[in-house]
Amino acid sequence: MPILTIDQVMHAYVTNQSAVLALNHLSLTVERGEFLSFLGPSGCGKTTLLSIIAGLIEPTKGRVLIEGKEAKTMRQTIGYMLQHDYLFPWKTIEQNVTIGLKLTGKYSEKTRKQTLALLHQIGLRDVDDRYPYELSGGMRQRAALVRTLATDPKILLLDEPFSALDYQTKLKLEDLVWETLKQYRKTALLVTHDIGEAIAMSDRIVLFTAKPGKIKRVVSVPDSLKACTPFQARQHPDFSPIFQMIWKELESIEQT
């Protein structure tokens, strides 16, 4: 059974002016352990789709199934990472990364230790008792990753988590996130504007058209690139041809 099934999802935003169709007849299945990227012009409803998968909003029409069950009943299996870290400034790093455990009732000495161990493993040492403002942007986003992973979600939704970082930090974090997700065999959906990032990190890339959001095409990344870390993939000879292909595809989307 696929871990995620999106079945004929339609979603409309209603405002005082009008009702706008954000997503139109969207269908997609994702297998366990897969890494998918969503690429497309702004306004193509990618963030809306993530919110629907996360069970935060209900689709106007259609169904989203996680392991065969309705998405809104499966919130606990989803981890969501936003563009900015949104660490709570009044909580210490430890309190921040364990908040999910506390809210889901999974908090115990064991899970606390595991979470702190993960924090140290991804290079955040001696910051447990610090406050977020004392950390750099990259460190904060890493803490946000730990917060997301702490509750052991099966699917990770990454909503442009690297776009607010400087280029070098972004490349390092891509590798770190990729390795961490592979290690724990997580399924991930990444929303991004960066074609290179999509190719470097994912197994499949979903290209969206805008207004209303619709899947234009799904591109499979060659196995040669999938095996590499994102940083290596960017240097790989197969990288450039697929980049060109997606670039042209997106150009044609924007022109129509």
Place this chain on the structure above:
Amino acid sequence: MNKHEWLQRIYDQHIAYEKREKRIVRFFQTIIVIAFFSLWEIASRFHWIDPLLFSSPSSIWHLFITKVRDHTLFSHTTITLTETVLGFIVGTIAGICFAALLWWFPRVSKIVDPYLVILNAMPKVALGPILIVALGPNMTSIVAMGAIISIIITTIVVYTSFKEVDANYIKVLQTFGATKRQWFTEAILPASFPTMISTLKVNVGLSWVGVIVGEFLVSKQGLGYMIIYGFQVFNFTLVLLSLLMIALLSSIMYQLVSWFEKKLIKRA
């Protein structure tokens, strides 16, 4: 000279400069106080100003000693201080509770919005006579005055800050399946602490206004009573003594709130 010593020297210079700056500021602040009171005393002695109206620091001091000896100053001050602190606490807490209620029930907030605007625009001290008739000419109505003057503005300001908390913090909590109650305790409330502290600071001043006006009207006891009594018997030394006491006590309350702020808000 090595790098370390060089840095140390630059640091020492900076600290020395800061210390000097602080001393200069303190010096001028002291000078102003001394100059103000000396000038006041001299102007009064030489009748540049009418001593009957403006009194003088020395006569205020003598009155202070007398009033301390016969224990009347202490009792009046304690009464006023109790009323103010109670009014301040009741007003602030009730205001925050109302704000929480409005946040919890958005429809209620939509319904009461115009009434809040009217209540806020209305000068609350004008309600004084009604309060005194309703609650009796006693401490309760004075505390109510101290509270009512700050309650509406606290509600409006705190509710606005509740609404302005970044929705993405809620989104983070939602992804962990948090309840609405948890949104409030984990994000909305702590995110609004800085705003609440600044309303506390405003409320210190407002409660004093409410309580003093209340004491004017009830005219039985307290520093406000001392002012109105001094005014009626033309004893402006008494009026000024009360004013100085109020200034002193309200500054102490303000300092306490600042101290509380430092305790509560740990981030820079």
